[in-house]
Amino acid sequence: MNDIAFAQADPEWLELISQAREWFSGPLGQLMLGEEQQLLEEELSRFFGGYLVHYGPGADAPPTARQVQRNVRLGAPLPGVEIVCEEQAWPLSEHAADVVVLQHGLDFSLSPHGLLREAASAVRPGGHLLIVGINPWSAWGVRHLFARDTLRKARCFPASRVGDWLNLLGFALEKRRFGCYRPPVAKPAWQARLAGWEHRAGQWQGPGGGFYVLVARKLVVGLRPLRQARREPMGKLLPLPMAKVNRRSSD
Numbered sequence: 001m002n003d004i005a006f007a008q009a010d011p012e013w014l015e016l017i018s019q020a021r022e023w024f025s026g027p028l029g030q031l032m033l034g035e036e037q038q039l040l041e042e043e044l045s046r047f048f049g050g051y052l053v054h055y056g057p058g059a060d061a062p063p064t065a066r067q068v069q070r071n072v073r074l075g076a077p078l079p080g081v082e083i084v085c086e087e088q089a090w091p092l093s094e095h096a097a098d099v100v101v102l103q104h105g106l107d108f109s110l111s112p113h114g115l116l117r118e119a120a121s122a123v124r125p126g127g128h129l130l131i132v133g134i135n136p137w138s139a140w141g142v143r144h145l146f147a148r149d150t151l152r153k154a155r156c157f158p159a160s161r162v163g164d165w166l167n168l169l170g171f172a173l174e175k176r177r178f179g180c181y182r183p184p185v186a187k188p189a190w191q192a193r194l195a196g197w198e199h200r201a202g203q204w205q206g207p208g209g210g211f212y213v214l215v216a217r218k219l220v221v222g223l224r225p226l227r228q229a230r231r232e233p234m235g236k237l238l239p240l241p242m243a244k245v246n247r248r249s250s251d
Contacts, residue, residue, distance in 0.1 A: 009076075009086050013110050016153060017076040020057035020108040023150040028184050029058075032140070032211060035180040036103065036132055037063055039213055043130060043175070044068075049098025053122060055087075055115075056103030056132070065099060088114035095124040103132040106162065107154040113165070120169040123218045129171060131214045133157055139183040140210035159212040171216035178209025 023029050040063040044052070048067035055075050056062065064071045074083035074090065085091050088111055100119045106112045123129050135141055136156040144151045163173050 010110065013087065014076055016108055016110065017057050017078070019150040019153070020104070021059050021078060024058045024060075024104075028151070030060075031182070031184075032134075032180050033058055033060055036211060036213070039177060039179050040101070040103075040130065040132070043177075043213065043215055044099065044101075047099050047128060049124075049127070051097045052099040052101070053092070053097040053119075054101045054103065055105045055119065056101070057105075057108050058103060062101065062103065068098060087111060088118060090118045090122060092122045094121050095127075097122045098124060098127045099130070100127075101130045101132070104134065104154075106131065106157055107134050109155065112155060112157065116162075116165055117169070120166075120171065120218070125218050125220045127218050128174075129166070129216045129218065131162055131166075131216070133159065133162060133212055133214075135159065135178065135207075135209055135212050138208050138210045140180065143184045159214060162214060163216075166214070166216045170219050172219055173214060173216050175213075175215040177213045177215075178207060178211070179213070180210035181206075181208060182210075184210070 024033055037060075044063055044065040045067070047065050050069050052065050052068040052071045054062040054071065054073045057075070059078070059080065061080070062071075062073055072083060073081055074085050074092075075081045075087075077084045083091060087105070087109055100123050102115070102119055105115055105119075109115045119129060134144065134154050134156045136144075136158055140151075141156050144154050144156055146152075159176055163176070166173060
């Protein structure tokens with residue numbers, strides 16, 4: 001998509017993505033992205049294939065999968081984006097990617113259902129879709145309700161609801177992980193003091209983390225369980241008497 005065609009894109013969406021990128025470049029956004037980077041690299045290390053597609057507003061380099069041949073970043077026309085597109089118009093063919101990562105894409109989206117459908121369509125059968133979102137049932141989710149910055153514009157969908165959407169799109173949820181248990185405090189001194197708590201809480205994997213990661217696998221198309229035909233009850237089988245052979249008459 002060239003600059004002339006992209007000039008017709010929704011200006012509200014462009015402004016939202018730009019503001020979200022600016023927030024993730026700040027101290028709180030960097031804290032969250034730093035925790036996500038480590039967790040995503042752990043998950044992506046077990047995947048392999050030809051293409052990994054990343055979509056998200058962050059300005060930092062996205063996590064990559066070493067065993068995937070090509071890592072592509074798409075999204076709004078911002079630095080670091082390789083393929084420019086709108087959230088509901090991905091220039092990818094169906095089943096083009098082995099892995100798709102939506103890193104806070106649903107949080108900062110005007111049409112989260114449309115974006116999720118685009119991402120789901122791009123995943124090949126047997127491939128994986130990873131979704132990172134801000135957990136509304138955490139201190140970060142509470143902060144976004146009272147924030148005066150861009151975090152207030154985040155959608156913050158619960159992980160359970162996103163899991164239901166994935167199920168409707170033909171995905172099987174394999175794993176759900178949480179991270180960033182430190183409260184959203186911008187001062188580096190407080191972040192350093194709470195680093196130990198972050199490590200311990202991360203091992204417990206309680207549901208109070210600031211973000212969640214959902215790992216879902218796309219089911220193979222066409223493999224649906226067949227409904228078994230109703231079997232009518234049958235009567236008992238009784239043995240029939242065997243015919244006796246008169247050997248004298250036969251001689």
